[in-house]
Structure formats: structure tokens, C-alpha cells
Amino acid sequence: MTSPWSERVLQCFSAKAADYSRSVTLQHAIAFRLAEHIHRVRVLDGPWIDLGSGSGLLADAISLHHPGRSVLRVDGSVAMLQQHSGRVETLHHDLALGLPELASPPALLASSFCLHWLVSPAQHLQAWCQALAPDGILALAVPIAGSFPQWHDAADAAEVPCTALSFPNGDALRQAVSAHQVLIDQRLRFTQCSEAPSELLRSFANIGADATQHHPLGGGAMRRLLRAWPRDNVTGQANLTWVVQLLLVRR
Ligand SMILES: C[S@@+](CC[C@H](N)C(=O)[O-])C[C@H]1O[C@@H](n2cnc3c(N)ncnc32)[C@H](O)[C@@H]1O
Numbered sequence: 001m002t003s004p005w006s007e008r009v010l011q012c013f014s015a016k017a018a019d020y021s022r023s024v025t026l027q028h029a030i031a032f033r034l035a036e037h038i039h040r041v042r043v044l045d046g047p048w049i050d051l052g053s054g055s056g057l058l059a060d061a062i063s064l065h066h067p068g069r070s071v072l073r074v075d076g077s078v079a080m081l082q083q084h085s086g087r088v089e090t091l092h093h094d095l096a097l098g099l100p101e102l103a104s105p106p107a108l109l110a111s112s113f114c115l116h117w118l119v120s121p122a123q124h125l126q127a128w129c130q131a132l133a134p135d136g137i138l139a140l141a142v143p144i145a146g147s148f149p150q151w152h153d154a155a156d157a158a159e160v161p162c163t164a165l166s167f168p169n170g171d172a173l174r175q176a177v178s179a180h181q182v183l184i185d186q187r188l189r190f191t192q193c194s195e196a197p198s199e200l201l202r203s204f205a206n207i208g209a210d211a212t213q214h215h216p217l218g219g220g221a222m223r224r225l226l227r228a229w230p231r232d233n234v235t236g237q238a239n240l241t242w243v244v245q246l247l248l249v250r251r
Helices: 004-015 017-023 026-040 057-065 121-131 149-158 170-176 197-206 219-228
Strands: 048-051 072-075 090-092 108-112 137-143 181-194 238-250
Touching: 004 017, 017 197, 026 057, 026 108, 026 137, 026 181, 026 238, 048 057, 057 108, 108 121, 121 137, 121 170, 149 219, 149 238, 170 181, 170 238, 181 197, 197 219, 197 238
Parallel strands: 048 072, 048 108, 072 090, 108 137
Antiparallel strands: 137 238, 181 238
């Protein structure tokens, strides 16, 4: 049965599914980068699967490099799966319950910006690798701990709780795949800028990535947080830095 946390996460994404693809820049860029990495390695025949596919950015990028190759798009949000064109294969499934049942072990498990929404991401990652066919490839992009230093600093300075989502530890994810051949382990930094830190925070709600396990800040606490947000020395803008881990693993 789907947990209350997963239900909340999936409801938030479903509410913004129609706008998701045109509102995400970072996710687009990461999907293309991950698809290029996949393109450079040998991937066997057998099921190719995009886990937490959302509107299909990663599966579409993979298909661009491999025309004719079917990539099964798995997501817990029906509204997200409805954004895909009718000609692709989709599966509605809650990944918090584990991988879906498959007729044969997958040759490719790819996933971008989904694993951190699952409780115990390292355990899921380990299970994903174990489910691969021998010689199969796991390709993962996920934001990790160390992201959003500006948000954490602002919360400390304003003496309010930091309500940012907790991200998995990159070393723990690396450890989870250590029984296999790690082809790539990159930790990339991306910084979003805005005149107003409130815009940076609003961008989460705009794409449905606003489920939180924290109590939301009240008006006064939010104003203190925004006032305390550090400004870039050169541009004077408010920044928000993501650290995204890319892992490419062969079983
Ligand atoms: C930030 S979006 C990423 C979508 C896509 N991979 C991309 O890079 O644009 C996260 C996706 O994970 C899905 N998701 C979150 N929790 C899930 C769960 N428990 N089971 C299945 N999908 C889940 C959401 O519905 C959403 O489509």
C-alpha cells in the first residue's frame, strides 16, 4: 500500500504535471547528459526502463540516441504518465514498494531526479542494481547532500528551521553500488540565480517538487529567511546551488 509520504509526493507532482516539462531547465540538461553517458557504453538487449520518468525527459533523450529502442516509462503519477505521447510504453507503479515485476531482468535501469523522493534511497539503489541482468547498466542522476548551502545558511542566520528536502549522502550511494563496476561517479554543481530568493523557492512549487516532511514556515519566519538569504558578492543576486551525483554502473 502506498505510504502517506509517497501519496503526498505523487499528489504534488500530479498537480503540476501539465506544466512540468516546460518549467524545468536543470532536469532537461541532466537528462541529456545522462543519456549521452548511456550512449557511450554498451547496453544489452532486454528491458530498458526509466524509473520515475515524470513527463519522459530522460526516456525521450535516451530514445533520441537509440531510435526504435523502446524505453518503459515507470512513474507513480498517472498525470505525469499522461504527458507522454500515446506511442510509448508506460507503467503506473509506486517505486517505494520496490521495482515492478518484469518478465525478464532489465538491461538498463535509468533514473533522473527521482531516487531522493524515496525513503532509504541507498537501499533502493542497491536493490535496483541487484535486479539488473548480468552486465546490465544502471544510470542515475540524483541531487545529494551538500545541495542548497545558501538555504541552509539563511535558515541558520534567521534562526528558523531549514525546510529543504533532505538529500541522500553521495558517499552512501557510491557505497550502495560498490559491489559492481562503477564506470562514472560525478558530483556536479549547478547554481540557479534570481533577484528574489522567493522566486528560487517558488520554482519548487511550480514543478510539483514541494512535498516536505517539515512544517511549513509561517509568514514571519519566511520573511526572516528571505531577508537572511546570502547575496552573491559580484552580482548581488540570490543563488541556489544544487549538487547532482551522476552514477553509471555496470552489474
Ligand atoms: C522531479 S520528477 C523527475 C522526472 C523525470 N525523471 C525528470 O528528470 O524530469 C520526479 C518524478 O518521480 C516520481 N516519483 C516520486 N516518487 C515516486 C514513487 N514513490 N514511485 C514512482 N514515482 C515516483 C514523480 O511522480 C515525478 O514524476
